[in-house]
Amino acid sequence: MITIDNLHKSFGKLQVLSGVSLDFGRPGIYAILGPNGSGKTTLIKSILGMSIPDKGQIRFQGEDIRGRWDYRRQIDYLPQIARFPDNLRVSELLDMIQDIRGEKPQALGRLIEMFGLQPFLDKRLGNLSGGTRQKVNLVQAFMYDSPVLILDEPTSGLDPVALIRLKALLLEEKAKGKLLLATTHIMNFVEEMADEVVFLLEGRIHFRGSVDSLKREYRENNLERAIARILQGEQGFSANGHSQEAARMARSYEL
Template sequence: MISIKDISKTFGKQQALKSINLEFKKGECVALIGPNGSGKTTLIKIILGLLFPTSGNLTVNGVNIEKNVDYRADIGYMPQMSRLPENMTVAQVFALMKRLRKDVKELDTDIYEAFDIDGMSKKGLGKLSGGMRQKVSAALAFLFNPDILILDEPTAALDPVSNENLKQKISRVLADGKMVIITSHNLSDLDGIVDRVIYLMDGEVYFDKSIDELRSSTGEERLNKMIVKSLKPQLV
């Protein structure tokens, strides 16, 4: 679905990404992880069309994103920090988004209902707690039934029940053939749902391995321990 060929990005003298080559396929859940400053956010912004690469190209379903922005309608994005208008109520935001996306006839309200968004519909966005804002952001990401989901630290500030509801929803959309990219520092939340791990470091792909490959090479079952063992030469 997403093909990244020799993508590089520089900001002045700083090179944020260095000749990145990656493929993302239908029905897979990919963990995009790495230390702060590794290039994760830059790469996500390029996929979303918020930044253009300095060199290289990126295609979604075979279409170069610099030539056609329509692909964005197929992406559901849950940012780490939502930038929703604080003077609007929850209900007003959802009503506005539905008016903007009249082309979508079948809405996906699973997360909306699981997180009881109706119960906070009259609240102003500026008065929501961090967990509530995460729930609103998640419900919006899934609402328009996108083929591609990009979830940036999706479990941050969520309570355990909501966390489990979100993980179950991710498993269901993967079974439907959708593609999910997740960034997270809490690797324990990714156990059981991630098929593949891409680890970025200093703007480069340090490794790109399936969970089965990581399990075989490290002898570990938990993702956090797999990553630590895979990084030991670098950590020393």
């Protein structure tokens, strides 16, 4: 469905992606992992055409996305930080999205109920708690039935009940044969949900495979520890800023 070939992206002197090649050919849930600043959001934005690569190619269902926008209709997207106007009420935002899209949503009432948002529909976005705002963000991402869903930190700020609902929703969408890409730093979520993980570090893909194969490869039963092994391995190879970040991450895993 999505093929990424030799993607490069830098911001000024900062090389963020340096030769990322990935193929999301089969439906399922893919977790895109990597430390803060490793380029996960940049990769996602590149797929959406919101970040223009310096080099490389992205194909959506076989066709180069460069200069195109129509394919985006087939992707539902949850941004990491949704910047909607604070003075907008929740119901106004949801109406606005329907106006822009020009289509009736599939399951809006059910989603509002699932995330307990009924009491907040008349409230302004700026007055909502972070978790409630994330629930609104999730509702807008799930309200259409596109074949691809890209979720940048969907678990962010959610309480346990909302997290359970989100996981159920993801499994429902997966059962429909969709392709789901999600970034997260919550390893329990990855263990439970991901068919495959992609680990991004130093601008490159350092691992791609199932959670079990990652644990096997790094000889760890615990996913967090296996990931810390990837980061520790990187520590020895170079001494630039990213590696210092990797070393810091490894220390934060207390290894």
